[in-house]
Amino acid sequence: MHTITAPELLFLLKGAQWTIALSVIGLVLGAMAGLVIALARTSHIPALRRATGGYIAVFQGTPLLMQLFVTYYGLALVGLKLDAWVSVAIGFTLHASAFLGEIWRGSIEAVPKGQTEAANALGINYVTRMRKVVLPQAIRISLPATIGFFVQLIKGTSLAAIVGFAELARNGSVVSNQTFQPLVVYGIVGALYFAMCWPLSLYGSRLEHKLATAAR
Structure with missing residues (x-):
């Protein structure tokens, strides 16, 4: 057992950096795909609504961990061997697109129908x-839920460690094994997750309150 020194702390911070990068990539790419899904879900074409509804059901009805296994190990079985970074980015993008697509579908449908009828x-x-x-109003309505999902996405990146991706949780495990001080190490890891998630949660709550007050 030895004390945690600057190199170990920098290693944890590097893991936090990759956690943020993976979360942002999943959110941005998932948002692009999610918008397409939301528009398809609210279209007047039954086939599009059924197809995207099935897509959402699959990704919302299965664990994120299983989805990461499929994108990493499953694709390798069919000859598509990807780096851990690429595979988890794909997994989080697919996962985020399903949830954001449904969040934004609800927001689009929450826009008063009179707006569409007038247009x-x-x-x-x-x-x-x-x-x-429609979309400018729907985006405003969806912001609190979107921020809340982003917080969940940040915490969900810890599952990427299962396929060898070196994010914060995995780096914490490495440092813990080296120093034999799991309580201290995971206390630091938890503090870093809190520092990333709490400001977003606070902002989302305040924004939700502000929008609710404005709607009265």
Whole structure:
């Protein structure tokens, strides 16, 4: 047993850096795919609604850990061998797209129907109506839930350690094995997760309160 020194702390901070990077990539790419899913879920084409509904059901109904196993080990079985970084990025993107797609589907449907009816009466086409009328309001409605999901995504990155991705939780395990001080090490790891998640949670709560007050 020895004390935790600067190199160990820097190793943990590097893991936190990769945790943030993976979370942001999953959120950004998942948001792009999620928007497409939300638009498909609210379209007037039954086949699109059924297909995206099935996609959401699969990713919301299965554990994230299993999804990471499939993107890492499953793809390798069919000859597509990916680095741990690429495979977990794909896994988190698919996972985030399903949840964000459903969050934004609900937000789009929460926009008063009168807005869409007025746009139709003015002869505004679908693309312009969504871009300038519906989506700006839907994004505002969805912000608290989106921020809340981002917090869950940050904490969920700890599961990436199972396929060898060196994020905060895995680096914490390495340092713990080296120093034989698990309580101290995981206390630091927990503090780093708290420092990443608590400001976002606080901001999401305040934003939700602000939007609820404005809606009264």
